[in-house]
Amino acid sequence: MSLTTPYRRPLWRRILRWAGLPPPIERWLRRRLPRRLFPRSILIIVLPMILLQSVVAFVFLDRHWENMTVRLSEATAEAVAVTVQMLEAATPEERPKVLRIARNTLFQRVRMTDETSLPQNRPAGFFNLLEYTLSRHLRREVGRPFAIDTFDNGRFVEIRVLTKVGTLVVVTRRSSTYASNAHITLVWMAGTSLVLIFVAVLFLRGQVRPIQELAAAAQKFGRGRPVGRLRPHGATEVRQATGAFLEMKHRIELQIEQRTSMLAGVSHDLRTMLTRFRLELALLEQTEDVAALVTDVDQMQAMLEDYLQFARTDTDEPTENVSIADLVEDAARGLEVEATIPPGLTATVRPTASLRMIANLLANAAAHAETIRLTAHREGGWLIIQVDDDGPGIPPDKRAVVFQPFFRLDTARNQDRSGTGLGLTIARDVARRQGGDITLGDSPLGGLRARIRLPI
Numbered sequence: 001m002s003l004t005t006p007y008r009r010p011l012w013r014r015i016l017r018w019a020g021l022p023p024p025i026e027r028w029l030r031r032r033l034p035r036r037l038f039p040r041s042i043l044i045i046v047l048p049m050i051l052l053q054s055v056v057a058f059v060f061l062d063r064h065w066e067n068m069t070v071r072l073s074e075a076t077a078e079a080v081a082v083t084v085q086m087l088e089a090a091t092p093e094e095r096p097k098v099l100r101i102a103r104n105t106l107f108q109r110v111r112m113t114d115e116t117s118l119p120q121n122r123p124a125g126f127f128n129l130l131e132y133t134l135s136r137h138l139r140r141e142v143g144r145p146f147a148i149d150t151f152d153n154g155r156f157v158e159i160r161v162l163t164k165v166g167t168l169v170v171v172t173r174r175s176s177t178y179a180s181n182a183h184i185t186l187v188w189m190a191g192t193s194l195v196l197i198f199v200a201v202l203f204l205r206g207q208v209r210p211i212q213e214l215a216a217a218a219q220k221f222g223r224g225r226p227v228g229r230l231r232p233h234g235a236t237e238v239r240q241a242t243g244a245f246l247e248m249k250h251r252i253e254l255q256i257e258q259r260t261s262m263l264a265g266v267s268h269d270l271r272t273m274l275t276r277f278r279l280e281l282a283l284l285e286q287t288e289d290v291a292a293l294v295t296d297v298d299q300m301q302a303m304l305e306d307y308l309q310f311a312r313t314d315t316d317e318p319t320e321n322v323s324i325a326d327l328v329e330d331a332a333r334g335l336e337v338e339a340t341i342p343p344g345l346t347a348t349v350r351p352t353a354s355l356r357m358i359a360n361l362l363a364n365a366a367a368h369a370e371t372i373r374l375t376a377h378r379e380g381g382w383l384i385i386q387v388d389d390d391g392p393g394i395p396p397d398k399r400a401v402v403f404q405p406f407f408r409l410d411t412a413r414n415q416d417r418s419g420t421g422l423g424l425t426i427a428r429d430v431a432r433r434q435g436g437d438i439t440l441g442d443s444p445l446g447g448l449r450a451r452i453r454l455p456i
Helices: 011-019 023-032 037-089 095-105 129-141 182-222 236-283 288-314 324-331 351-366 423-433
Strands: 109-113 146-151 156-163 166-173 320-323 338-340 346-349 372-379 382-389 437-442 448-455
Touching (some): 037 095, 037 129, 037 156, 037 182, 129 156, 182 236, 236 288, 320 324, 320 351, 324 338, 324 346, 324 372, 324 382, 351 372, 351 382, 351 423, 351 448, 423 448
Parallel strands (some): 338 372
Antiparallel strands (some): 146 156, 320 346, 372 382, 382 448, 437 448
């Protein structure tokens, strides 16, 4: 049985695959979906709410709004039909009484005219449910030519019917033929949804903030920057994750502190012994063998200093916003370096460690090349520093192993030069402790290119 946890696709990717969408649409959705936690949480709340409101609105419009409009229009059409029948059946003396009864019980205003033609109906709009529904019922109930019009900003509806005894003009309120208060319900639904979404956003922001603080603290700690005060708060799971991070951070800092203290003690003892060797060799007769021993002691001293320099990269040096031009000028002191740096280029780094990193790369290039060129620029949120030389370079298959401590190339480099093989190791360790890295490649000058990449 495998001890590794099998990889599972995110839920939204499984849903897209289950939906069977065409690959172009699926890729388009993947690019548009948010990647941060807070927008995704908002979508989890907003999308179901919008879907629910859409379904409710559709059912309301289809069942309630339309049905109420149908019933009101049907009642109005029946009232008009009854009035037409009574007028056609009544004598000329009885018609005013019929109109008075219709005006008092059925409509706002009722009158008869001698017109023999009707005005042309306006074309009903696509969403004009009133004219469509009322026209349908008038056509079925009345069975006479008619015309419909609205006036007073749509508050009243005028119906003209061509009867056998003249043209009947009926005026009624729009609310009597149309469910006009439906929009109030929709406004309440939309307003309530907006309030609920606003409240949900406030609560979600409070729940997501501890996760964002934990992620920012982990990023700062990974880049060697001070984390600051981080207090566990939020949900229980987030508190547990924050507590575990703080405990891990404390253990790492304690381990680094113990290692630095141990190396400091060892270095003190070794320096004492080397000093004693030097004194004893100085008291001896200066022969060739003694000279060889002095050379060995000097190499041991150099190795000890380089190793202690490598160990000092663990120290917790605070970061500062420094000028890259000044940093390079200090690192290249005593060397012939062609530097191209944009004016005003700054970065938040560990000054002493970064100075040591650049100085090691420049010293390494100066030991094997005649021309050294340094360029620095900003690339997005990163600081890029490139050191090119015209030396013999390093074979591609050796560019990974040269970063190992105490490793020295046997070919393509000057073996007469004294060194311990810690220059590139120290430089890369400094870069990685600040969240960056160093890579080696071919230089346009024909030699080696060392590329530093640090977060700004």
